[in-house]
Amino acid sequence: MKWRHPVFAGLTWALTLVATASEAAGVSVRDAWVRESPPGVAMMAGYMTLRNDTPRAQLLVAANSSDFEAVMIHRTIVKDGMTGMVHAPQIELLPASSLIFAPGGYHLMLLxxxxxxxxxxxVDITLEFRSGLRLPASFEVRK
Ligand SMILES: [Cu+2]
Structure with missing residues (x-):
């Protein structure tokens, strides 16, 4: 049944395009802001609300911005009464749910x-998901 193969390949390609388009429309960023740093502090934190309206979990795996040397995904944790930050290699955004990046929790560490x-x-920061989705977002610097 070799004659079927080109048809099947074409169909798969078309379905992939549809999935990518719906994912781009279904993942969104709201309330994106960056906290202003005191002079001389070469580090800022970015916060936002991420929303996933796709039927699949979306994994946030990276973020980048031409305004910073590096952007990392961090989480603030309290352990034994000490506050610290850990790198979060990926964050799962469940279907039909929101995830809030806020002081004391998840944040984008802007170096x-x-x-x-x-x-x-x-500042413009692009969020990258494992699905290949790249989501540009505009963050407002606030006091
Ligand atoms: Cu941090």
Whole structure:
């Protein structure tokens, strides 16, 4: 049944395109903001609400921005009365759910800003998911 193969391959390709398009429409970012740092502090934190309206879990695996040397996904934890941060290699966003990045929890650690960022400025950060989805978001710098 070799004659079927090209048809099947074409169909798979079409379905992949549809899945990618619906994922892009189904994952969104709201309330994205970055906390202004005191002068001389080469580190900032970004917060947001991530929403997944796709029928599949989405794994956030990386973030990047041309305004910073590096962006890492962190989680603030309290252990034995001490507050610290750990790197979160990936964060699972369940179907039909929201995940809040907020002070004291998940945050984007923004290292070495390449320009001075003051309240009211905006920075663009792209979120990368394991599905291949890349989601650009605009973050507002706030006090
Ligand atoms: Cu951190």
């Amino acid at each position: 070495s800003p390449k320009r001075t960022l003051r309240a009211g400025d905006r």
